[in-house]
Structures are given as structure tokens and as C-alpha cells.
Amino acid sequence: MSLALLGSEVVAVAIGYAVLCALWPRGVPLRPYRWLVRSLAVGVGLGLTAVGLFCWLLLFGVPGRALVAVELVVLAVFGGWLAQQRGARAAGAVTKEVDSTPSPERPPIVALAFGVTLVCAVAAFVGLSAAAPHGGWDAWMNWNLRARLIFRGGADWRAAFSPLLDWSHPDYPLLLQGSVLRTWVYHGRETLAGPASIAFLFTFATFALLTSAVAAFRGHAQGLLAGLVLLATPFFIFHGISQYGDVPVGFFFLATLVLAALHQRHGEHTGVFLVLAGLTIGLAAWTKNEGILFLAAFVLSAVVTARRPGDARRLGREGRAFALGLLPMLVVVGLFKLHLAPPNDLMSALGSGEILHRVTDPGRYALVVRSFVTGILGFGANGLVSGVWLLVAYGLCVGVRPGQARTRWFSLAAGALGLMLVGHAAVFVATADDVARLLNSSLERLLLQLWPATLFACFMVIATPGEASNPGAA
């Protein structure tokens, strides 16, 4: 891995970190969330720099070293301003401590298992990436091919979105391809280490975000256990290695729920976490079309779970903050969809008569429901037990933290994840030409997108080992 390639990623993460620090509310101490913010900065930085690259493409064509210079100037100016602001804050600001300090418990067996699994997962990731540096089938026929078509295309880069390439999903948004392309711009030429390193960053940033977020809200032991289950999920690592878009979009789903949890904790004083949640949902839509489905599921769930008197006014206030972060990203996605992308292959071949015929076919429902039940219950199987049954068994052992499952945040998270499943099922029933084949090739990937966010929701509500051992103290 060259220094230039490493530099492209350091600059992206630094830009993400600077944006998060600049927006971080004054009354909320950063220290308890420092690892959470660092993990979040990876996805936010890669996402925002991919947006910058897209704008550059539209304005000036395929970027060269000038993009590197502009990013470094932006980072220097932004970083300088931030340092100045931080100095001023430190001089005069009074920070509010987090109301519920997580317990410091860290059982040695859990810490040991966590450390061993992390080392083994990193070794497997690096070893398997070295053996298959182009990634899986979809990586080279879609994500990396698009980056290659743009990078090699020069002035003719728009041909990368030709309808003649409809088998390669040219309608997919550009976060991942843009990030890969950006590493090549820094490096000066194509390198297989570019897409592999982006895959590594998203995979381990997802793990780090889950671990740090659960640790910040529920204590170190709970954070380690959540991270342990994610890392030990075989499909998470194997799919991360394959360089597909499912792990990155899963990162943004998780990030959105983490930011919503921060809003639940600090939302009385600031709407910034909802602005950031809008941004991360927008980045999900900038990664894969499923991001748009998640946006609909999240908004619908937020509306349905606002049920107390006075919630309508609060919902309006929250909606404005959320829209502030979301709208710029929707403009970017809209610009891409209207300006460059050909119609989606699943949608474009359909007429209303065809959809009606499909949605009135009970056999399609039966097949989809059966596949979803089998797929969900078997998800995360590693030869011992599936990840879902593991969670159920562990939940039965430790129980649920009293009151936690009745919070508005949990209703919102569970509702959004449930609606995602319903939305995916509806897409399978209504649009798939060969529903059995599509289920076989994509259901596990769709479940993987939701897995980190599902683990976050679960480990937020189930009791920590300490709480379960001393129920009276909880």
C-alpha cells in the first residue's frame, strides 16, 4: 500500500472527523463518545469526499492531482478554524456531563475473546483479500468496473453510465465507486489495493462504530459483546472482503440509529444529532438504492412512534433538523439519478399490468415469506449456531433491561428495521422476474445490511452481564 493511497484515506477520515467535530453540540462532552466519533468519521469522510469527487466530475471531468491539492487546502482551512473554535470553547464553555455513566465492567474472558477474534478477523480479511484482490463477482462487474470506466474514460467518462451496460447496474449511486476512484487519483494510477482498502475501512469501521456506540450507551462489556458477535458473523467478514456495497450501506444504517440514540439522550438541548442522522441516511442513499428504502422506513417509523400529546410539534422540529442534513444529499442523489443514471433494471421493465399480475399471485408471497423466515433464522450461521438463534439464546440468559424496550428510540429503530424487511419483501413480490433466483442471490446480502443495526438495537435493550447478575442494581 503506497503512502499516496494511505494519504487518500487519512484525508477522507480527517475531513469526516473535522465535520463531526465542527457540528458537535457545545453542551455535549465529546470525550465519552470519542471512539464513536472516530468510527463515524470513517464513513462520513469517505461519503463526503465521494460527493466532492462527483461534483468535480460534473464540473471539470475526471480529476487529477488538483483534487488532492483542493482537499488538502479544505482540510487545512477547516482544521485551523476548528482548532481556533476548540480553543475558544475550552476557555469559556461549561460542559454537561453525560447523565448515565456506563459501567466500567470488562470481564477478562470477554476482552480476551474480543481481542483474539479481532486479530483472526483482520488476518482473514488481509489474507483473503490478497488471494482475491478483485473482490467478488459484483465488485468487478459493477462497483470496480464503474470506477475503472470513469478513471480510464477521461473526457468520455459519461460512457460509464451507458444503457448498453445495463447488466452492470449503472443506476447505482456513486459513493463506493467514487471512493475507489479517489484512491486511484491520489495514487496516480489504478491499484487493486484501492478498493480492498476501502472495503477494509468500511468493514472495520462498522465493527468499531457498533462496539464504541454500545460501549458509550451501555458499558464496555456490552460494547465488547456486541462487537464480538458482529466480527464472528462469518458472512460479515466474507462479504466485506468481496468489496460489495452491502457492508458500506449497513454502516450508514447503523450510523443513523446511533445518531438517533444520541438524539434521544441529548435531544432536549440540540437537534444536531438529527441533522447528522439526515446526513448519514443521505449517504446511505448515495451508496445503494436500498438507502432510499431505509429513508422511507425511518421516516414512517418516526411518524408512527410519535404518539404522545405534544409529539406532533416536536416531530415538526425534529423533521426540520433531519431535513437539514438530508436535503443536500438528496440533491446530489437526485442530480445523479436525473442527470447520469439510466432507469433501474428492476423497475424499467415493468408495466402496471405486470406488477398487478405479480402482486395477486399468492405463490410469490408464500415463496418470499418462506425464504425470509428461513433466511432470517439461519442468518449468521458459523457451523455452531446461527447469529439470530445465538442472540435469542443470549437474550434469554441475560434478559431485557427494564424499561429499555419501551423507549421511543427503540420503537423507532425496531419499526425502521421491520419496515425494511417488509419493503424488501414487497420489492421481491412485485418486481422480481424470477423471484426464486433473486431471493437466492440477494436475500442474505439484504439481511447483512441490517445486521449491524439490529445488533445495536438488541444490545441496547438486553441487560449487560453486570445488570443481569445484580438485577436490583440496574
Next chain:
Amino acid sequence: MRITRVGAGVVLLCLYAAVSDARWSYRAVRGWADSRHEDRISRDGDRFREIRRALPAHGVVGYISGAQPDTFTTEDFRRFLLAEYALAPLILIHDTTPDLIVGNFPPDSVPSALPERGLSLVRDFGDGVWLIRRAQP
């Protein structure tokens, strides 16, 4: 020693992780061993290195592999995709109407003659890779 329900739960999670650790360790060693040989996609890309120099920098070129559209198998499709991946930014279409056509035949079943009329072989690059031109009427 008395094992509590909570302890059993934690041990279950650790066991799940231990099984995955064993799998990661095996795959890591295997991956490093495999990485000493060139992977199939890079190898396939190397087949097209010479023909790339003979093709235009941009535009649309045809593609022929001997397989008919109604008998196009997953392996045929994979070979088509790998050719596109290697020859990007050229756009390949599975058709012989463009002036220039890339022939991509399995190295162990290269045809002895062009499979269609109205085509002329420009150059055989070896390994089943041909550059073909549509003959002028």
C-alpha cells in the same frame, strides 16, 4: 463451580466467536498461500493486454465467443464480464454488428474458422483472443 445463567450466555457468545476464530485462522493461512499464485481475474485480464493496444481508446466494440444467445451459460456470461472488465473503457456488446469485434474463445476450444460469415480475422492474439473486423460489403 456453579455456572450462572448469565455466565452460560457469555460462554455461548465466546464459543460462537471461537468457532469463527478457527475458521478465520484457517482462511487467513489459506488466503496467504493462494496469494502466491496470480488470481483468475488478473490472469484473464492478462489475456487481453495485447489486444487492448490494437483497439480504439473509446467506443463500442462487438463480442463473439462461439456461444449462441440461447445457450449462453453463467460461465459464458462470466467470460463476457471479465472481457469488459479488462477492456474498459471500451464498451463490449454481445453482437457482431460493430466494425471491430473481440473474439473471446475458451483456450481449449478455439474454433478453426470464424463462426460467422461476413467477418474477417485481423489478428489472433493467442489464448483464444481474436480481433475480428466486419467485412466491407
